[in-house]
Amino acid sequence: MLKHKDLLGIENLSTDEILEILNTAESLQEVSSRPIKKVPTLRGKTLINLFFEASTRTRTSFEIAGKRLSADVINISPATSSVSKGETLIDTARTLDAMAADCVVVRHSASGAPAILAKLTRAAIVNAGDGAHEHPTQALLDALTIRQRKGTLSGLKVAIIGDISHSRVARSNVHLLTKFHSHVWLCSAPTLMPVEIEKMIDENREYLHLTHSMKDAVADADVIMMLRVQFERMSESFFPSVREYFRYYGLNLARVQGAKPDVIIMHPGPINRGVEITSDVADGPYSVILDQVSAGVAVRMAILYLLMGAHGSSD
Amino acid sequence: MDLLIKNGRLVDPARKLDGVNDVLIRDGKISAIGKIPAGDTANVPLFDATGLIVAPGFFDIHVHLREPGTEEAETIATGGQAAVAGGFTAVAAMPNTKPPNDNPSITHYIVSEALRSSPARVFPIGAITKEQKGETLAEIGEMFEAGIVAISDDGKPVMDGQLFRRALEYAQMFDMPVIQHCEDLHLSKGGVMHEGVYSTRLGLKGIPSAAESTMVSRDLILTEMTRGKYHVAHLSTRKAVEMVREAKARGLRITAEVTPHHFTLTDAAVATYDTNAKMNPPLRSDDDVAALIEGIQDGTIDAIASDHAPHHINLKMLEFDRAPFGITGLETAVGLAFTQLKVPLARLVELFSINPQKIMKVKPWGIFEGSVADLTILDPKRKWTFDVAQSRSKSRNSPFNGFELVGKAVGTIVGGKVVYEDRG
Numbered sequence: 001m002l003k004h005k006d007l008l009g010i011e012n013l014s015t016d017e018i019l020e021i022l023n024t025a026e027s028l029q030e031v032s033s034r035p036i037k038k039v040p041t042l043r044g045k046t047l048i049n050l051f052f053e054a055s056t057r058t059r060t061s062f063e064i065a066g067k068r069l070s071a072d073v074i075n076i077s078p079a080t081s082s083v084s085k086g087e088t089l090i091d092t093a094r095t096l097d098a099m100a101a102d103c104v105v106v107r108h109s110a111s112g113a114p115a116i117l118a119k120l121t122r123a124a125i126v127n128a129g130d131g132a133h134e135h136p137t138q139a140l141l142d143a144l145t146i147r148q149r150k151g152t153l154s155g156l157k158v159a160i161i162g163d164i165s166h167s168r169v170a171r172s173n174v175h176l177l178t179k180f181h182s183h184v185w186l187c188s189a190p191t192l193m194p195v196e197i198e199k200m201i202d203e204n205r206e207y208l209h210l211t212h213s214m215k216d217a218v219a220d221a222d223v224i225m226m227l228r229v230q231f232e233r234m235s236e237s238f239f240p241s242v243r244e245y246f247r248y249y250g251l252n253l254a255r256v257q258g259a260k261p262d263v264i265i266m267h268p269g270p271i272n273r274g275v276e277i278t279s280d281v282a283d284g285p286y287s288v289i290l291d292q293v294s295a296g297v298a299v300r301m302a303i304l305y306l307l308m309g310a311h312g313s314s315d
Numbered sequence: 316m317d318l319l320i321k322n323g324r325l326v327d328p329a330r331k332l333d334g335v336n337d338v339l340i341r342d343g344k345i346s347a348i349g350k351i352p353a354g355d356t357a358n359v360p361l362f363d364a365t366g367l368i369v370a371p372g373f374f375d376i377h378v379h380l381r382e383p384g385t386e387e388a389e390t391i392a393t394g395g396q397a398a399v400a401g402g403f404t405a406v407a408a409m410p411n412t413k414p415p416n417d418n419p420s421i422t423h424y425i426v427s428e429a430l431r432s433s434p435a436r437v438f439p440i441g442a443i444t445k446e447q448k449g450e451t452l453a454e455i456g457e458m459f460e461a462g463i464v465a466i467s468d469d470g471k472p473v474m475d476g477q478l479f480r481r482a483l484e485y486a487q488m489f490d491m492p493v494i495q496h497c498e499d500l501h502l503s504k505g506g507v508m509h510e511g512v513y514s515t516r517l518g519l520k521g522i523p524s525a526a527e528s529t530m531v532s533r534d535l536i537l538t539e540m541t542r543g544k545y546h547v548a549h550l551s552t553r554k555a556v557e558m559v560r561e562a563k564a565r566g567l568r569i570t571a572e573v574t575p576h577h578f579t580l581t582d583a584a585v586a587t588y589d590t591n592a593k594m595n596p597p598l599r600s601d602d603d604v605a606a607l608i609e610g611i612q613d614g615t616i617d618a619i620a621s622d623h624a625p626h627h628i629n630l631k632m633l634e635f636d637r638a639p640f641g642i643t644g645l646e647t648a649v650g651l652a653f654t655q656l657k658v659p660l661a662r663l664v665e666l667f668s669i670n671p672q673k674i675m676k677v678k679p680w681g682i683f684e685g686s687v688a689d690l691t692i693l694d695p696k697r698k699w700t701f702d703v704a705q706s707r708s709k710s711r712n713s714p715f716n717g718f719e720l721v722g723k724a725v726g727t728i729v730g731g732k733v734v735y736e737d738r739g
Contacts, residue, residue, distance in 0.1 A: 196515055
C-alpha cells in the first residue's frame, strides 16, 4: 500500500512502493487489450486533470487511465499567462476540494506547485510534472518498460542524454533507477548539467555518473534515454545552435552501435526528429517509444487505483 | 519625558561602560548616571532593570516600511511598532517605495509621517538613481538636505560600473555611504534560490554565489579608485566576506552588514517550497553560514540588519517561482542574534547600535549625560517563542514562526518614553 495521500515524486518512494505500483500496472495492462476496455473499479470517483502547462499526451494518458477504471474525468486547463489575472493556485485547489474531487492530477510549470496543493487539499494529488522538479509517472512508466524488456531494474547501465538541467524526467529517473542499483549516466553539455547533481541523492551515489561525452555514456549501455530539447527554455546561451547540439548529443544509428546489441532506446516524447534523435533510430528496432506510451496508461491506472480505489469506500 | 531606570547593567562599548547603575532621564535626555538618591526623583516614573541589560538604542539600518505605496503590507506606523517590539529605537528605511524615495518630497513625507505615527525613529535612505532605474543619478543633495542618511538602489543593484563610480564620488560631498545590494543580474537572472544541491533537487532556478561576489569585487575596486564610502548590504557568501576582510585590511572605507536569517538558516529551508524561505540574496549553504559567523566574530562584519521586507500574505501564497522575495525580521533579529551567535555582549551592542550609528553617521546616542534617551533593555536569558500571529507588523511572512529563542529585548525607550515593554 502507498504510504502517502499523494504522489508528488519518486524521491520519497520506497522500492517496495515502486514495485507495488509496477506490479499493479502489469496486472491492469490486460484491461487495455480487452475488446471492452473498462472495469468498474473507480465508479463514482472523480478525477480532475488540472493542467496549467500544455500537454496532450500526459493529459490524454491520465484521461484514458481514469476512464478505463470508470472514474468521472474532468479536464481543466487554466490559463497561466498572468498571475495577476484570475484565480491563484491555492484558490483553485480549495475550489476543487470543495467540489469533492477524489484525485487531482496536476501539471505546472512551477516546481513545487503540486506539493503546495497537496498540503491544502483532501483530494489525492498526483504530480504530472512540475517545473524542473519531478515527473514521477514518467519514471514509473519508464521503469515498467525497462523491466518488461530487460527483466530487471537492477544492474543495468542507463544513459540519459540531453538537457539534464531543465529535465524533471531525468531527475525522477535518477531517483528511481539508483534506488534499484542501476548505473545512471547523465550526459549533457556542461552548460546543461545542473550544479551538484552528484549530491542530489542521499544514498546510492556510486550509481550516478556524469559525463559530457556521449560516446562514454552510450558505451555498453542497456538503455539509452533521450531527452527532448526544450527550445522554449533556451532563453540563455546553453549551446550555440541546433546543428552543433546534434553534432555532440544527437542520437543516430552510428552512435547506437557503441551500446549493447540489445539496447533499448527510450524518449519521453514528444520527439524532435533530427534534433535529439534521427527518424531511423526513433522508428527503428531498438526503439521502445510506443511501448512507453502503452505502459503510461497502465502505470497511471495503477496509481489512480492505489490512491483512490484500494482504500475501500470508508476512506 | 522623565524616567528613572534603576539597577540595570549598563553596557555601552563606545564609552567603555559596563556596570550596574541607574540612569536618570529628564526631558528626553540622559541627565545623570550613577546611584540616584531617592529624594531627587519624586514623581519620576520608574523602570526597574534589575537583572537586565541597558544598552544604547538599537538601530536597524536595513528595513522596508512600504509606505508610500504598499500600505497593505506595512506602513511607517506598523513598521515602527514592529521595530520597537523588536528592541529597535531607530530604523533606516530603504527607498524602494512606490514611488521610490528618489526626490526630496518623498523624503519629507517619510520624515514627517514617521514623526507623526512611528514610535521608532526613522532615517530615510535615498535612491542612487532616478526611479531606481540605474540610468541617471537621483537628486542626492536635495534628499540629503531633507534628511536621508545614505543612498542605495536596494533590491536593484547598479549594474552600470561608470554610474556606480559617479555615485561613490558624488556621495562624498555629503559624507554618506553608498549601499549596494550586490547581485550581478546576468548571473542571477531567473533565479529564485541559492544555486546548489537543493536548487538542483527541487528543480528551482539557482542564484549562484558568484552573483554576489563578482559584484562585491567590482565595487571594492571602484571604492578604492574613488576613495568613496561603501557599505555592502546583507552579505551572504563566504567569498564576499573574504573580499571585504581583505579590503578592510588595506584600509578601504567599507562597512558590511549581515541579516539574522543568513546566519541562521540555509537553503535546506526551501525544501518544502516554503515561500517564507524565499529572499534575495537567498539562503546559502552551511559553509556560507559559517563564514558569516566568523565575519561577525572577527569584525569583518560591522552590523546586523534585518532586511525587514513585509509582503501581503496573498503574494506569498503563490508558487515558489512567483512569490516575491523577502521576509519580515524586525521582531526576531535580536532573539536570533542572542540565540545563534556566541559573541560577547559588548560586541552585540556594537553590531546593533554603535556601528550602525557610525555607518549612517547620525548624531550619536548612547549611555552618557546629554545623550538623547534612546535605550534598549535586554534580557539575555529570556526564553520565548516567536508567534507570527502576534506580530506587530502588518505582514506575516516570517520563516521563524514557532522558533524557540533565548534572549529578547524587553524594553524600548525612545526619547525617554517607554514605547515597548515586555515583562513576560
